């Protein structure tokens with residue numbers, strides 16, 4: 001599909017501008033150039049397609065994907081919201097951070113009006129891979145950025161769905 005030839009309103013659900021507005025104030029690491037790429041890829045999927053996002057944090061990329069995707073496209077967000085391994089946090093404080101991040105994620109999706117579009121799988125990417133149905137038409141890998149886990153995500157998910 002020639003994405004350049006299509007306007008945002010021809011592509012998917014909401015416009016890209018509306019998707020960007022919906023992530024204002026949502027903490028995260030998704031720059032606008034990446035948001036546009038995700039938007040265009042998700043918007044191009046036909047109903048029946050499946051998007052998997054690995055790593056959601058507070059929902060920036062999830063909101064962009066769900067804003068772009070047509071009705072009938074399934075969006076799966078995989079994030080365990082586990083304890084972050086930060087030396088500055090003791091065990092209980094770390095557990096609270098994971099729960100708090102999950103609450104913020106859910107609240108942000110609802111505020112953006114896309115909570116109903118996203119199926120959250122609270123598991124690690126490795127666990128989710130074991131039962132993810134095929135096909136996966138669009139895969140966004142943005143989980144752990146440590147070298148080993150990031151390499152495993154790319155290698156293992158592409159091996160199954162690439």
Ligand SMILES: C[S@@+](CC[C@H](N)C(=O)[O-])C[C@H]1O[C@@H](n2cnc3c(N)ncnc32)[C@H](O)[C@@H]1O
Pocket residue numbers: 027028029030054055056057058059060061062078079080081082123124125126142143144149
């Ligand atoms: C860089 S953030 C994701 C940012 C998000 N995509 C955005 O748009 O702001 C990384 C996320 O990956 C999650 N994560 C860490 N290890 C993971 C794993 N093994 N599987 C899935 N998600 C993981 C973390 O909980 C965190 O929320």
